[in-house]
Amino acid sequence: MTAPLRQSHRSTDDALVRAGRALRVVLLVALALLFLIPFYLLVRNGLASEDDITSPDWTFFPSTLHWSNISELFDDPTVPMARALLNSSLIAVATTIGTLLLASLAGYGLARIPYRYADHVFYAILGTMMVPAAVTFVPSFVLVSSLGWVSTLRGLIVPTLFSAFACFVFRQYFLGFPRELEDAARVDGLGYWRTYWRVVVPNSRPVFAAVGTIVFIGAWNSFLWPLVIGQDRDAWTVQVALATFTTSQVIRLHVLFVAAAVSIVPLLVVFLFFQRWIVAGVERSGIDD
Amino acid sequence: MTHTPLKSRLLGTQNRTLWFWVFVGPFALGLVLFTYVPLAWSVYLSFFDAHNTVSPDDFVGFDNYTSMLRNDAFTDSLVTFAVFSAFIVPTTFVLSLALALMVNRLRRAQAFFRSVFFLPAACSYVVAAMIWKLSIFNGVRFGLANTVLGWFGVDQTAWLSTTDPPWYWLVIVTVRLWLQAGFYMILFLAGLQRISPTLYEAAAVDGARPGWQVLRHITLPQLRATSVAVTLLLVINAFQAFDEFYNLLSTSSGYPPHARPPLVYLYYTALGREQNLGLGSAGAVLLALIIAVVTIGQARWFGLGRKED
Numbered sequence: 001m002t003a004p005l006r007q008s009h010r011s012t013d014d015a016l017v018r019a020g021r022a023l024r025v026v027l028l029v030a031l032a033l034l035f036l037i038p039f040y041l042l043v044r045n046g047l048a049s050e051d052d053i054t055s056p057d058w059t060f061f062p063s064t065l066h067w068s069n070i071s072e073l074f075d076d077p078t079v080p081m082a083r084a085l086l087n088s089s090l091i092a093v094a095t096t097i098g099t100l101l102l103a104s105l106a107g108y109g110l111a112r113i114p115y116r117y118a119d120h121v122f123y124a125i126l127g128t129m130m131v132p133a134a135v136t137f138v139p140s141f142v143l144v145s146s147l148g149w150v151s152t153l154r155g156l157i158v159p160t161l162f163s164a165f166a167c168f169v170f171r172q173y174f175l176g177f178p179r180e181l182e183d184a185a186r187v188d189g190l191g192y193w194r195t196y197w198r199v200v201v202p203n204s205r206p207v208f209a210a211v212g213t214i215v216f217i218g219a220w221n222s223f224l225w226p227l228v229i230g231q232d233r234d235a236w237t238v239q240v241a242l243a244t245f246t247t248s249q250v251i252r253l254h255v256l257f258v259a260a261a262v263s264i265v266p267l268l269v270v271f272l273f274f275q276r277w278i279v280a281g282v283e284r285s286g287i288d289d
Numbered sequence: 290m291t292h293t294p295l296k297s298r299l300l301g302t303q304n305r306t307l308w309f310w311v312f313v314g315p316f317a318l319g320l321v322l323f324t325y326v327p328l329a330w331s332v333y334l335s336f337f338d339a340h341n342t343v344s345p346d347d348f349v350g351f352d353n354y355t356s357m358l359r360n361d362a363f364t365d366s367l368v369t370f371a372v373f374s375a376f377i378v379p380t381t382f383v384l385s386l387a388l389a390l391m392v393n394r395l396r397r398a399q400a401f402f403r404s405v406f407f408l409p410a411a412c413s414y415v416v417a418a419m420i421w422k423l424s425i426f427n428g429v430r431f432g433l434a435n436t437v438l439g440w441f442g443v444d445q446t447a448w449l450s451t452t453d454p455p456w457y458w459l460v461i462v463t464v465r466l467w468l469q470a471g472f473y474m475i476l477f478l479a480g481l482q483r484i485s486p487t488l489y490e491a492a493a494v495d496g497a498r499p500g501w502q503v504l505r506h507i508t509l510p511q512l513r514a515t516s517v518a519v520t521l522l523l524v525i526n527a528f529q530a531f532d533e534f535y536n537l538l539s540t541s542s543g544y545p546p547h548a549r550p551p552l553v554y555l556y557y558t559a560l561g562r563e564q565n566l567g568l569g570s571a572g573a574v575l576l577a578l579i580i581a582v583v584t585i586g587q588a589r590w591f592g593l594g595r596k597e598d
Contacts (some may be wrong), residue, residue, distance in 0.1 A: 007520050013498075017499065020500065021394075024391050024394065025395075027391065028391050028392070028395070028402055031406075032387070032402060032405045032406070035408070035409060035467065036405060036408075037403055037425075037433075038409070038412075038417065038420045038421075038425070038467065039408070040423045041411075041420055041425065041433065042416070042424075045423075049499055053424075053431070054338075054431050055431060056431055058431055058432075058433070058436040070327070074383060102315055102316045102319065103316060105313070105315070105316065106312060106313045106315075106316035106317065107311045108310050108312055109308070109310075109311075109312025109313040110313060113305055113308050113309040113312060114305055114309075115305060115306055115309040116306075116307065121313060121317060124317075124320075124542055125316075125317065126321060128320055128324045128325075128579070130584065131324065131328065131577060136324060136327045136328060136331065136573070137552075137555075137556075137573075138555065138559045138560075138566065138569045138570055138573045139326075139327030139328060139330045139331035139334070139570060139573070140323065140327045140331060140332075141559075141560065142327070142334065142343045142566060143322075143323070143326060143330065144328050145343065146343050147343075158319075159321070159323040161319060162316060162319035162320045162323055162324070164320065167316060191308075192308045192311075192312070193308070193311070196312075217410070217411055217475045218292070220413070221412075221413035221414070221415075223413065223414060223415055223531070223532045223535075223536075224531050224532065224552075224556075227535075228556075228560060229577045239415045239416075242415050242416065242419065243382055243415050243535070244435055246415075246418075246419050246422070246423070246536060247539055247540055248541060249541055253423065256419070256423070257419075257423075257424075260415075260419050260420070263413070263416060264411065264412060264413075264416055267411045267412075268411060270411075271410075271411040272404075275404060275407070276400075278407075278475075279407075279475055
């Protein structure tokens with residue numbers, strides 16, 4: 001928090017400051033309402049009947065709430081929603097665990113194990129952040145298809161596990177990790193490996209939570225890669241399924257909206273639970289330095 | 290210093306190198322396999338006539354590059370990107386900075402407002418595009434925008450299919466603005482919290498009036514590094530725009546030829562019906578080069594890495 005400015009004793013200034021503050025609050029509330037409208041529409045349409053959604057006489061609340069939309073979604077044999085949710089969950093969980101493991105080990109090695117070429121390795125890793133990931137999707141598709149991994153969970157998960165961003169965040173964090181704790185472990189005869197697992201990891205839970213949440217949200221929401229690799233219906237993620245439904249004529253609007261609403265529930269839970277860690281993670285990562 | 294045999298064994302130079310690679314090796318190997326190899330392969334493919342094959346043998350030199358650069362669809366996609374970033378970069382920058390400034394000064398409910406503005410970051414482009422396309426900016430019969438405008442007697446607009454005037458830009462820009470402003474707000478908030486309060490006290494002593502003067506002479510200069518980083522991220526992300534274009538504009542009958550940003554164009558070239566991987570790779574390499582030039586140029590222009598005064 002910045003300290004409030006010292007205020008002038010003159011009453012006109014006081015009135016101006018007070019008016020400014022009131023204006024700011026009104027503006028913030030209005031913007032907050034504007035930002036919440038899409039969420040409200042998602043829930044409103046997800047629980048409305050199709051007639052309510054497409055009615056020219058639009059109402060704030062649907063005439064009746066159709067909780068049955070949820071069961072209709074999962075009972076509809078033309079909509080592989082359960083499978084898509086399962087795929088997305090498996091991918092998001094595996095990607096999160098894998099990324100945390102690989103990137104934290106690499107970040108620790110780069111930050112704490114003295115090695116002549118450590119800086120060169122670090123720049124080679126950092127360099128891949130400059131190559132926008134999306135630009136490599138054509139060659140990556142080529143590689144994955146030549147491995148025979150198209151439409152497999154392997155193909156959806158493995159190539160996304162090597163996040164230079166996550167590695168960078170962990171390295172920055174471990175550079176600032178108190179050395180005394182590690183030194184104590186060293187004196188007790190622990191090597192790098194056991195020091196890492198028994199001392200460093202248990203004392204670094206917040207950064208793991210922050211990076212994990214960001215990775216989980218990214219994996220759950222990613223679209224281009226699953227679209228390219230998940231060609232078979234059985235390999236669809238939630239996002240690919242929703243996108244396919246949106247342009248198909250088969251599915252009805254209320255089912256589509258309830259599907260979209262269902263698809264953000266896992267994320268909202270993760271998000272609300274870990275939100276303060278995301279904020280702390282972004283603030284500590286130094287990406288804006 | 291006395292070394293116990295155990296300690297010297299663990300800290301010996303050879304062992305350190307070994308342990309370094311035990312920790313860093315798996316990650317580095319993955320990056321080589323899934324970033325460096327695809328990049329190299331892409332450059333290789335771009336010199337071949339590669340329809341539907343990943344191991345072509347018809348070397349064509351720079352033909353893919355010249356046909357790509359002479360191709361109106363590709364150059365149009367670059368124009369689309371330029372128009373898109375001309376809208377999205379300044380609007381996101383201003384909105385996220387304004388949100389950060391307002392939220393930062395709040396004494397109460399700061400966490401609440403921060404959450405509300407950050408919440409859309411948990412939404413996917415697919416879901417957001419769906420809400421925009423099928424609920425807010427739906428064409429003629431229903432939709433929030435037309436309903437609200439109708440109260441003021443404005444005629445209904447087919448937002449996404451009207452190309453003259455190009456109303457679809459409003460739809461495309463607002464989706465990204467909604468999804469991203471909260472994230473950049475967090476970056477600005479982090480920057481604001483690093484500004485020393487003594488600077489503001491000094492400004493007050495010097496008679497600077499709270500508000501515009503302080504903002505211009507203290508806050509904005511202090512946010513310089515954050516602003517540069519945010520601008521760079523905004524431009525790079527705009528280059529990679531795919532999700533919202535694909536989901537907002539494609540229909541069951543295909544994707545309209547107007548408003549195809551580079552990635553959407555490459556997607557259809559390389560993975561569409563023709564599977565022209567050689568041409569697609571040439572486009573990807575060109576795009577990567579353009580991004581590199583823009584990014585480096587921008588960093589130079591802003592003096593990235595220069596210490597703040």
